[in-house]
Amino acid sequence: DTQLTQSPTSLSASVGDTVTITCRASQDIANYVNWYQQKPGKAPSLLMYAASNLQSGVPSRFSGSGSGTAFTLTISSLRPEDSATYSCQQSCFTPYTFGQGTKLEIK
Amino acid sequence: QVQLQESGPGLVKPSETLSLTCTVSGASVSSGDDCWSWIRQTPGKGLEWIAFIDNRGSIYYNPSFKSRITMSADTSKNHFSLKLNSVTAADTAVYFCARRRVDLGNHVYFDIWGRGTLVTVSS
Numbered sequence: 126d127t128q129l130t131q132s133p134t135s136l137s138a139s140v141g142d143t144v145t146i147t148c149r150a151s152q153d154i155a156n157y158v159n160w161y162q163q164k165p166g167k168a169p170s171l172l173m174y175a176a177s178n179l180q181s182g183v184p185s186r187f188s189g190s191g192s193g194t195a196f197t198l199t200i201s202s203l204r205p206e207d208s209a210t211y212s213c214q215q216s217c218f219t220p221y222t223f224g225q226g227t228k229l230e231i232k
Numbered sequence: 233q234v235q236l237q238e239s240g241p242g243l244v245k246p247s248e249t250l251s252l253t254c255t256v257s258g259a260s261v262s263s264g265d266d267c268w269s270w271i272r273q274t275p276g277k278g279l280e281w282i283a284f285i286d287n288r289g290s291i292y293y294n295p296s297f298k299s300r301i302t303m304s305a306d307t308s309k310n311h312f313s314l315k316l317n318s319v320t321a322a323d324t325a326v327y328f329c330a331r332r333r334v335d336l337g338n339h340v341y342f343d344i345w346g347r348g349t350l351v352t353v354s355s
Contacts, residue, residue, distance in 0.1 A: 156339075157339055157340075159339075159341040159342075161342075167347070167348075168328055168330075168345035168346060168347055168348050169279070169328075169342075169345060170345070171341055171342065171343045174335065174339055174341040174343075175335065175337060175339040175341075178335075180343065212278070212279060214279070214341075214342075216339060216340035216341065219292065219294070220281055220294040220295065220296065221281040221294075221340065222281070223278055223279035223280070223281075224278075225278050226278055226279075
């Protein structure tokens with residue numbers, strides 16, 4: 126199975142900051158990466174697909190990049206409602222796999 | 233808009249079968265290009281994709297679960313189901329159903345999710 130490793134595991138930032146979350150794959154997955162946001166007690170919500178395509182309705186403060194084995198999710202102009210866990214997911218190979226998640230706290 | 237809702241027992245005994253149903257509204261489980269998936273979330277392993285079913289009834293499994301699961305769709309009720317047998321405490325998780333979509337570049341993503349249902353395996 127394709128392993129996805131996210132870093133950091135958790136981070137804390139202030140309103141207005143910019144943060145970057147990294148997802149590394151155990152093999153080349155081209156741009157077959159998606160990003161999800163999950164708030165406590167809720168289902169994951171799709172933010173980004175195919176590494177850099179913003180899902181409809183997601184603010185442009187969210188952006189994604191990367192190809193091959195290294196991917197990033199960047200959130201700029203942080204807002205309190207961005208406090209959540211962010212997970213990457215690959216769809217290049219089955220079984221589809223997810224990263225372990227990065228918990229973002231807004232100070 | 234498309235909505236998904238999981239239902240099923242919240243408590244299952246070890247060695248028994250976990251049965252869940254996902255009712256779809258705003259879309260059909262038997263038409264279009266959409267596929268319908270099960271994904272679970274545990275504190276230890278995080279999110280795990282289990283399986284999906286396409287509009288022709290073909291099922292694609294995560295090999296980790298293949299020997300224990302059955303997935304089906306009921307077009308008359310517009311829902312799809314999961315059965316996981318021989319459960320253990322390790323199967324305790326929040327189970328989500330989700331719509332699987334594919335774009336023109338063959339990128340697969342899960343864009344609509346149910347709220348999830350907690351299933352605890354315990355005697």
